[in-house]
Amino acid sequence: MPSDSNSTSSNYSSGRDDENPNSDPNSKPEPQLEPEPEPEPEPEPNKNPHLIDQSLDALENQLASISMSSRSPTVTFEGEEEDDVESREQPKSMNGSFSEEIEAGGDADSLEVGRHFESDSKAESSGVNGENISFTWLDAPEVDEVERPLSPGSSGYAGEMGSTSGGDEIVDDDEDDSDIRGVENDGVLGSNNQSVSGKRHADEDDASVSWRKRKKHFFILSHSGKPIYSRYGDEYKLAGFSATLQAIISFVENGGDRVNLVRAGKHQVVFLVKGPIYLVCISCTEEPYESLKGQLELLYGQMILILTKSVNRCFEKNPKFDMTSLLGGTDAVFSSLIHSLSWNPATFLHAYSCLPLAYATRQAAASILQDVAGSGVLFALLMCKHKVISLVSAQKASLHPDDILLLSNFIMSSESFRTSESFSPICLPRYNPMAFLYAYVHYFDIDTYVVLLTTSSDAFYHLKDCRIRIEIVLSNSNVLSEVQRSLVDGGMRIEDLLVEPTSRAGAVSSHLGQPRPGAGTPGRTADGSIGIGGPAGLWHFVYRSIYLDQYVSSEFSPPINSLRQQKRLYRAYQRLYASMHEKAIGPHKTQFRRDENYVLLCWVTQDFELFAAFDPLADKALAIKVCNRVCQWVKDVENEIFLLGASPFSW
Amino acid sequence: MASSANKNINAKLVLLGDVGAGKSSLVLRFVKGQFVEFQESTIGAAFFSQTVAVNDATVKFEIWDTAGQERYHSLAPMYYRGAAAAIIVYDITNQASFDRAKKWVQELQAQGNPNMVMALAGNKADMLDGRAVAPEDAQTYAQENGLFFLETSAKTAANVNEIFYEIAKRLPRLQQTPNPSGMVLVDRPTERANSASCCS
Numbered sequence: 001m002p003s004d005s006n007s008t009s010s011n012y013s014s015g016r017d018d019e020n021p022n023s024d025p026n027s028k029p030e031p032q033l034e035p036e037p038e039p040e041p042e043p044e045p046n047k048n049p050h051l052i053d054q055s056l057d058a059l060e061n062q063l064a065s066i067s068m069s070s071r072s073p074t075v076t077f078e079g080e081e082e083d084d085v086e087s088r089e090q091p092k093s094m095n096g097s098f099s100e101e102i103e104a105g106g107d108a109d110s111l112e113v114g115r116h117f118e119s120d121s122k123a124e125s126s127g128v129n130g131e132n133i134s135f136t137w138l139d140a141p142e143v144d145e146v147e148r149p150l151s152p153g154s155s156g157y158a159g160e161m162g163s164t165s166g167g168d169e170i171v172d173d174d175e176d177d178s179d180i181r182g183v184e185n186d187g188v189l190g191s192n193n194q195s196v197s198g199k200r201h202a203d204e205d206d207a208s209v210s211w212r213k214r215k216k217h218f219f220i221l222s223h224s225g226k227p228i229y230s231r232y233g234d235e236y237k238l239a240g241f242s243a244t245l246q247a248i249i250s251f252v253e254n255g256g257d258r259v260n261l262v263r264a265g266k267h268q269v270v271f272l273v274k275g276p277i278y279l280v281c282i283s284c285t286e287e288p289y290e291s292l293k294g295q296l297e298l299l300y301g302q303m304i305l306i307l308t309k310s311v312n313r314c315f316e317k318n319p320k321f322d323m324t325s326l327l328g329g330t331d332a333v334f335s336s337l338i339h340s341l342s343w344n345p346a347t348f349l350h351a352y353s354c355l356p357l358a359y360a361t362r363q364a365a366a367s368i369l370q371d372v373a374g375s376g377v378l379f380a381l382l383m384c385k386h387k388v389i390s391l392v393s394a395q396k397a398s399l400h401p402d403d404i405l406l407l408s409n410f411i412m413s414s415e416s417f418r419t420s421e422s423f424s425p426i427c428l429p430r431y432n433p434m435a436f437l438y439a440y441v442h443y444f445d446i447d448t449y450v451v452l453l454t455t456s457s458d459a460f461y462h463l464k465d466c467r468i469r470i471e472i473v474l475s476n477s478n479v480l481s482e483v484q485r486s487l488v489d490g491g492m493r494i495e496d497l498l499v500e501p502t503s504r505a506g507a508v509s510s511h512l513g514q515p516r517p518g519a520g521t522p523g524r525t526a527d528g529s530i531g532i533g534g535p536a537g538l539w540h541f542v543y544r545s546i547y548l549d550q551y552v553s554s555e556f557s558p559p560i561n562s563l564r565q566q567k568r569l570y571r572a573y574q575r576l577y578a579s580m581h582e583k584a585i586g587p588h589k590t591q592f593r594r595d596e597n598y599v600l601l602c603w604v605t606q607d608f609e610l611f612a613a614f615d616p617l618a619d620k621a622l623a624i625k626v627c628n629r630v631c632q633w634v635k636d637v638e639n640e641i642f643l644l645g646a647s648p649f650s651w
Numbered sequence: 652m653a654s655s656a657n658k659n660i661n662a663k664l665v666l667l668g669d670v671g672a673g674k675s676s677l678v679l680r681f682v683k684g685q686f687v688e689f690q691e692s693t694i695g696a697a698f699f700s701q702t703v704a705v706n707d708a709t710v711k712f713e714i715w716d717t718a719g720q721e722r723y724h725s726l727a728p729m730y731y732r733g734a735a736a737a738i739i740v741y742d743i744t745n746q747a748s749f750d751r752a753k754k755w756v757q758e759l760q761a762q763g764n765p766n767m768v769m770a771l772a773g774n775k776a777d778m779l780d781g782r783a784v785a786p787e788d789a790q791t792y793a794q795e796n797g798l799f800f801l802e803t804s805a806k807t808a809a810n811v812n813e814i815f816y817e818i819a820k821r822l823p824r825l826q827q828t829p830n831p832s833g834m835v836l837v838d839r840p841t842e843r844a845n846s847a848s849c850c851s
């Protein structure tokens with residue numbers, strides 16, 4: 001919480017007076033979430049009758065065999081230009097069993113049948129498609145090859161085989177203890193990623209049992225099948241598998257389609273083709289196709305941030321160009337990004353979040369940034385971990401939230417930036433994917449850093465001077481200590497949300513407009529709410545302001561305790577987000593889903609999107625009331641939780 | 652460029668060489684007196700400064716520790732242009748890094764400041780067991796190309812300060828304009844920067 005707690009408490013005390021927006025006489029004509037007319041989401045009918053349940057092992061054989069023949073409908077492809085609308089107009093049942101959609105892990109939208117391929121020729125021949133691609137090891141599954149002595153069963157990549165099948169055996173690496181430092185104060189987990197360093201499990205290859213069991217694989221490869229990046233295992237050892245993926249892409253591309261999705265049993269294989277660069281995700285996480293595709297887009301963006309899109313020219317000169325060396329030393333950047341896909345809502349909300357700070361504190365930071373931005377700096381960002389303290393840009397330039405995400409991921413995952421000030425070429429893919437900008441990066445303390453971006457490669461000394469000016473102002477106005485205090489205090493807590501304004505009137509301190517129990521009490525005992533969450537069984541919420549491109553997420557608190565639960569909740573939000581965004585959104589749209597884990601409530605208006613999770617037994621009418629209250633609360637404290645008057649798109 | 656005012660000299664110094672040769676380790680040893688076994692890869696270039704006293708003057712080194720990755724190769728000129736000195740680093744246990752060092756020397760000879768003081772550092776001299784580059788070969792090469800050569804170890808600190816002092820001693824003392832603003836004076840057009848890319 002920012003410096004001036006007196007002033008902030010007075011700022012918001014009036015907000016507390018109209019605690020209940022429904023009874024607030026002053027309430028503006030703002031949207032209210034009403035229980036009744038509730039266009040609930042349509043669970044898609046069971047949508048993959050034409051898909052047989054296959055192990056990934058079988059999929060691999062198909063991948064190999066489709067390069068040889070093409071007839072039977074075992075693997076389905078979605079043509080790139082397939083009309084999405086059509087697939088979504090499937091019969092909709094209006095019952096309330098939304099949980100099925102979530103639990104079935106299906107994503108009906110992506111199941112449009114594009115082309116069918118035969119796959120019965122499992123081990124017929126050694127398919128060779130294009131130069132230097134050999135499938136011998138795929139097609140002779142019983143032969144253990146020398147370089148794969150540990151192959152447990154047969155050919156390369158397999159998610160489940162015989163006794164190893166079953167989701168619970170699959171290793172979800174995001175849950176490795178080594179991977180996660182713990183819950184951060186700000187409600188986003190592990191995304192700082194000092195703990196994620198370099199490639200993990202580099203000893204693995206596609207024959208390792210451990211490699212096969214990974215829940216989510218990401219690959220980047222070139223159109224000639226050369227591996228560029230693999231989340232697990234060594235790129236060179238995985239060359240054979242990479243060639244397989246490339247073969248299938250080439251095959252389908254030659255046929256005039258683009259592969260977007262292959263489904264095999266629990267696994268989805270999602271492809272993204274970006275010129276000569278192919279990105280692939282193999283996942284059994286049951287995330288929607290759109291989400292996985294968005295993740296591949298981010299992965300691509302991260303690569304562009306490091307190299308610019310002009311890498312494509314290398315492939316024009318030499319189609320077999322080996323790109324791995326260009327990405328040398330950046331494994332940690334990619335693993336940290338992939339890791340944050342599970343923990344950082346910015347990855348699917350396409351919005352950024354701010355560190356909560358008193359308005360005056362943020363203003364102090366903004367005005368000095370504004371000062372330097374007048375002097376040849378294109379963008380100036382003051383960040384605390386992945387959160388924005390303030391940002392400013394030169395006239396007319398705009399900074400996309402995804403670029404903020406990729407930039408902060410890049411900086412935080414590269415230990416080198418902490419050693420001293422640095423000046424490095426980076427590309428903002430949403431700003432200009434073709435050219436480098438130059439980033440001056442300096443850490444003021446372990447969490448807080450400034451990034452000054454310029455188009456001039458000669459600007460280092462100027463930017464260094466700017467940083468010195470910034471540093472003086474920040475320390476004179478105590479911004480850095482306020483930042484540290486905010487980190488300790490955290491953000492919005494559901495326990496602090498009051499439905500009835502009078503219920504805890506006696507509280508003395510104020511935090512984000514709400515009275516709270518004495519600071520530092522680990523368990524909140526005030527009204528026995530521990531383990532229950534907020535009012536009406538509210539467990540968590542995420543609020544995204546559409547016109548600000550910013551979101552705020554409540555702190556995690558019991559019963560969403562474990563990292564696993566938090567990640568599961570994010571996945572649920574992500575699914576909700578995907579389902580809300582698949583059609584043109586009307587002015588108001590709501591979803592109410594109940595399953596054994598949560599009640600999830602989503603409310604989209606022209607101004608904001610609210611995602612809230614409640615106890616699965618929560619009362620619907622009460623939950624809706626609480627959502628209204630949350631929105632009011634966010635408005636009450638928007639000065640502190642958002643960067644106002646500076647939407648990156650509206651300068 | 653080096654500039655002098657009351658015998659205080661500012662000198663821009665750049666470290667070049669293969670990834671993993673030990674550039675960052677040498678700088679950290681020189682500037683902070685530290686060594687870490689698992690030095691993280693440098694991104695872009697990191698800036699340090701350190702002042703040394705030689706004879707009658709103090710030399711303030713403004714040091715650019717470059718990344719050495721291939722993707723930044725076309726951008727290297729922005730770090731070495733205007734430099735008064737360069738240390739080209741290789742790893743004595745790695746022949747390829749020595750070959751790479753020679754390429755850097757060539758590039759500096761072709762592009763750089765002709766008065767630049769160049770040092771060749773055969774680093775990781777503590778790892779004698781793994782030696783792959785004979786010191787005689789490096790010495791010969793250095794002589795032929797007008798560099799001075801030292802074997803160094805960032806780990807044991809051997810010859811680390813020495814190489815910087817030696818550079819300081821060799822810097823031309825009374826060279827052109829002082830540089831009060833700290834701005835790098837360059838003659839290159841800035842369009843170059845705008846169109847820069849990793850493999851242009």
Ligand SMILES: Nc1nc2c(ncn2[C@@H]2O[C@H](COP(=O)(O)OP(=O)(O)O)[C@@H](O)[C@H]2O)c(=O)[nH]1
Binds near residue numbers: 688805
């Ligand atoms: N034994 C030994 N190891 C070194 C020495 N200098 C650097 N290293 C190690 O070599 C690796 C690469 O060093 P680094 O400074 O990052 O190289 P750079 O890429 O040229 O900056 C690191 O693991 C260092 O610990 C040295 O003098 N002796």
Ligand SMILES: [Mg+2]
Binds near residue numbers: 693716717
């Ligand atoms: Mg380095």
